[in-house]
Amino acid sequence: MTSPLMEVGEARPSLLGSSLNDLLRHWLPRQRWYAGSGRPIAEVSTASATVLTAECLHLLVRVKESVDRDETYYQLILGAAVDPPPRLWPHVLGQVDGPDGRSLVVYDAVHDHRIAALLLDRIRMGGAHGTLRFESLPRTSIPEGLTPRVLDVEQTNTSIVYGDRLILKLFRRIQQGVNPDLEVPIRLARWGYPWVPAPQAWFFATEPFLGTLGTVQPFLTGATDGWTLALNSASTQGDFIEQASSLGRTTGELHAALAQAFPTTQPAGRHLPCLAAEMAHRLKRTVETVPALRTHASAIQQIFANAAAAPSELCLQRIHGDFHLGQVLWADGSWHVVDFEGEPSQPLPERRSDRSPMRDVVGMLRSFDYAAHMGGTPRPQWAERCRAAFCAGYSSAGGFEPAGVPALLRAYEADRAVYEVLYEATHRPDWITVPLKAVARLAAAR
Ligand SMILES: Nc1ncnc2c1ncn2[C@@H]1O[C@H](COP(=O)(O)OP(=O)(O)O)[C@@H](O)[C@H]1O
Ligand SMILES: [Mg+2]
Known part of the structure; x- marks a missing residue:
């Protein structure tokens, strides 16, 4: 050569x-x-x-x-x-x-069309190439001659869209092991869950360790992400009840499918006290960085203490792990869920572990709150209606009723809001008032 x-x-x-x-x-x-x-x-x-x-x-x-x-x-x-x-x-x-x-x-x-096209050709061929290995589902046929373009959205990774037919997600930060964004959608598709675009092909590194590098999925044409839709609705005082309820149903069905497609874990006896201690620790650390949180600290501590004494935790299972409005796409009258990678900053074993489905629920509830505040004039009532519709949709899919386990719901939501306070303090100080208000609301609620 x-x-x-x-x-x-x-x-x-x-x-x-x-x-x-x-x-x-x-x-x-x-x-x-x-x-x-x-x-x-x-x-x-x-x-x-x-x-x-x-x-x-x-x-x-x-x-x-x-x-x-x-x-x-x-x-x-x-x-x-x-x-x-x-x-x-x-x-x-x-x-x-x-x-x-x-x-x-x-x-x-990745921005060079010729090389992006060659990469898809290499994936189509399959097999080993240097330190890389390319695989696909049996009977997958990846079309030839599709024109590539790099997706121009705010992303943690880099995605290339081919002819509006396929999307190749190239993971940027690589850890040893199977990425849940490959493992989970494949298992869900095999189980028959329809609302996740299933990877058809993927490739991984064999050196310096085995690690997932990229997945190819069908591209949902005409899809709009939930964040864009919600922001639009909140800023125009639109009605998002139907979509929020349908998103709740899709989420409930997703959790039910995950609990069947993967093994689940009954929480150990000390699970809730340990969890509450972990939440309290995060709160303490965050108060050190963001003193504005101090006035609410003891009320939030009480929320965690109530969770520690709650009758029981929900069954632990595989979850989405980074669930918010930016991870769901509305296409052809249905919600589709993407990005099962979890939080890339966490170690892979943690992201692949069984956790409470309540984490995903509060992730989405907090996301409605963000949409209500970030579209211009704050619309807390818009968020409240969406949250109620989402929870009703969620329990209609046969899962638990979030409001039926109030101590857990409040603790997980408060913990999420505390996490957001720290995140905003570090990355987007202009937005810190959004989670701070949520902490204040949770602290004040009886
Ligand atoms: N199958 C798909 N069809 C259409 N658009 C998609 C698809 N998968 C991802 N996207 C778009 O790419 C964005 C980023 O994808 P995501 O998997 O969340 O990557 P990241 O891990 O970088 O956040 C999504 O918000 C969505 O706009
Ligand atoms: Mg994402």
């Missing part, structure tokens, strides 16, 4: 080395999927590399922000060209010396 990446007879791409690592050290923290703290990166190194095409490298890079922090792995697909076309300029990392002494421009190749 004649390649700007490789010298003839060399096994290791000459692109790899300290100058590429220097470029990455500066480029990575500017990417919206980068999960670091904002501090400069101390160390970047290559954990695995596979030449995908003559001008394109697949990389897993190991990033260490500082000596006292854990290392994190990111998936990169980098192109190298002497003179890339202008449409790729916004995605350039910088320049390195090529094997023949010429300068090479390195860029994020």
Whole structure:
């Protein structure tokens, strides 16, 4: 192969080395999927590399922000060209010396149509390629010649849409093990649950560990995400009751399907006191960072103490894990659920563990509250109506009635709001009043 990446007879791409690592050290923290703290990166190194095409490298890079922090792995697909076309300029990392002494421009190749198309071709072929392995469901046929485009939405990962038929989600932050965003939808589809676009093909790394890198699913054409719809409705004082109720039903059915498609766990005797202690600990830490929370701390502590003494926890099961209006899509008169990855900042075993379905319920309830506050004039009553409709829809699907276990509902919701306070304090200080108001409301309620 004649390649700007490789010298003839060399096994290791000459692109790899300290100058590429220097470029990455500066480029990575500017990417919206980068999960670091904002501090400069101390160390970047290559954990695995596979030449995908003559001008394109697949990389897993190991990033260490500082000596006292854990290392994190990111998936990169980098192109190298002497003179890339202008449409790729916004995605350039910088320049390195090529094997023949010429300068090479390195860029994020997910934005290169040719390389995105080649990647789907590689997935279609299946089998092993360097440190990568490509697999698909039996009898899957991935169409040829689909035009790729990178999805332009606020994302934790990077998705490429092919001809409005397929969507390839490339996970950016990679951990060892099966990503629940592959495991859960496949199992649900096999079980017969219809409201999750099921992966048809996927690929994973074999070095430096086994880890899911990407999934290909059907693309829901004409879909609008729940956040956009809800924000629109809240800001125009529209009626979202039907949609909220239907979303509750879909969620109840999702939990019922998850409880059947995966094993479940009966909570241990000390489960609730331990959970309440964990929530109390989070509250204490958050109060240290956000003193405004202090006035409500003892009332919220009481909510956690009430949960510790509640008659019982719900059966623990696999859940969505990061459930909010941005993770549901309205298409063809139905809700569809996407993104079963959980919270990427948590370790994979934690994200794959059995947890209370109440976590998902309060995730969505809090999301209605956010939509009611972020569309301009706050509409607390709009949120209240949506929340009631969602809970009614949820229990109509045969699950528990959230208001029927009030001590748990309040504790999980308060814990979620406390988590949001800390998140907003760190990332979006302008929005901290939204969860702070929720904490105040929960603290004041009898
Ligand atoms: N199957 C799909 N069909 C249509 N759009 C999708 C599909 N899957 C994801 N999307 C769009 O991509 C966005 C991000 O997808 P998601 O799986 O949530 O990725 P991330 O983990 O990066 O948040 C969704 O909010 C939705 O707009
Ligand atoms: Mg998402």
